[in-house]
Amino acid sequence: MSTITIALTKGRILKETLPLLAKAGIEPIEDIYTSRKLVFATNRPDIQLLILRGVDVPTYVRFGSADIGISGKDILLEIDNSDFYEPLDLGIATCDLMTAAKKGSAVQTGRIRVATKYLKVAEQFYAEQGRQVDLIKLYGAMELAPILDLADEIVDIVDTGNTLKANGLEPREFICHVSSRVIVNRASMKTKHRAVTAIIDALREAITQ
Numbered sequence: 001m002s003t004i005t006i007a008l009t010k011g012r013i014l015k016e017t018l019p020l021l022a023k024a025g026i027e028p029i030e031d032i033y034t035s036r037k038l039v040f041a042t043n044r045p046d047i048q049l050l051i052l053r054g055v056d057v058p059t060y061v062r063f064g065s066a067d068i069g070i071s072g073k074d075i076l077l078e079i080d081n082s083d084f085y086e087p088l089d090l091g092i093a094t095c096d097l098m099t100a101a102k103k104g105s106a107v108q109t110g111r112i113r114v115a116t117k118y119l120k121v122a123e124q125f126y127a128e129q130g131r132q133v134d135l136i137k138l139y140g141a142m143e144l145a146p147i148l149d150l151a152d153e154i155v156d157i158v159d160t161g162n163t164l165k166a167n168g169l170e171p172r173e174f175i176c177h178v179s180s181r182v183i184v185n186r187a188s189m190k191t192k193h194r195a196v197t198a199i200i201d202a203l204r205e206a207i208t209q
Contacts, residue, residue: 002186004047004195009054013180016092017070023209024202041119046195058084058183065198067188073178074157078120086187087200088182090207095159097121097175101146103168108152116155125155132191143167160162 008014008206014032021027026047028040040049050066053184054075060066062083074097076086088122101108101195111132116122126133136151145151146169157178158164158171182200189196 002046002192002195003067003129004192004199005050006047006049006066006199007052007057007060007182009057009070009072011054013054013070013093014051014073017090017180020090020203020206024199026099026199026202034132035206036055042143046202047199061183061185064185064187067185067192068199069183070180071183072180073176074118074121076181076183077176078118085184086181087184090180090202091205092178092180092181092184092207094179095157096188097155099153099155099172100143100158100164100169101124101172103165103170105146107172112152113150114153114155115151118155121175122155130160135153143169148206153167 001206007015018032023042027043028049029043030037030052031046034042040051042049052060056077057069057071058079060156061069062189070090072093082101092163107129112134113136114126115136115138117137117139119137122133122135138145138146142154142156143163147167153172155175161171162173166205183204184200
């Protein structure tokens with residue numbers, strides 16, 4: 001019996017994924033939140049779970065170390081997805097990818113500086129608008145960039161908008177809606193087709209319950 005490995009994303013996505021997995025009949029046999037482990041056995045002897053940083057989930061799936069992954073669409077938009085399928089939108093951990101700037105500041109004309117970790121998305125968005133930008137890659141504390149005049153705008157995930165507001169920023173332009181997706185290694189879909197599709201079908205049913 002071959003084992004199916006499912007890579008899960010830490011944080012909010014994990015919190016919203018575990019109940020769906022439980023509805024699909026897959027539950028870790030230990031408490032993920034209190035354990036320091038990264039690999040967890042489940043009530044299904046043929047399924048194990050990996051707990052990873054969001055940016056690493058597609059890599060594990062791409063190279064076949066995980067058969068299935070749960071990843072935010074914002075991560076998937078930034079990478080080459082030719083090595084995996086994206087068969088299901090779970091509709092969880094939803095938010096929006098948006099531009100933001102100092103509250104009340106004038107819309108900048110001409111070439112602007114934009115801070116973001118979503119370089120590919122930002123480049124495409126501004127190019128479609130015909131606007132010239134210099135992109136500055138940051139991995140966190142994005143809200144500081146406009147405040148300290150590092151950038152005119154940022155491109156980032158917006159959920160409630162409270163973090164922007166607390167730092168004197170406001171959301172400006174909507175880029176795309178983000179939710180968590182199921183991704184599957186292409187080789188696994190062929191060699192473990194029955195087991196993989198059974199899990200996808202169970203998750204598809206779970207999100208409708």
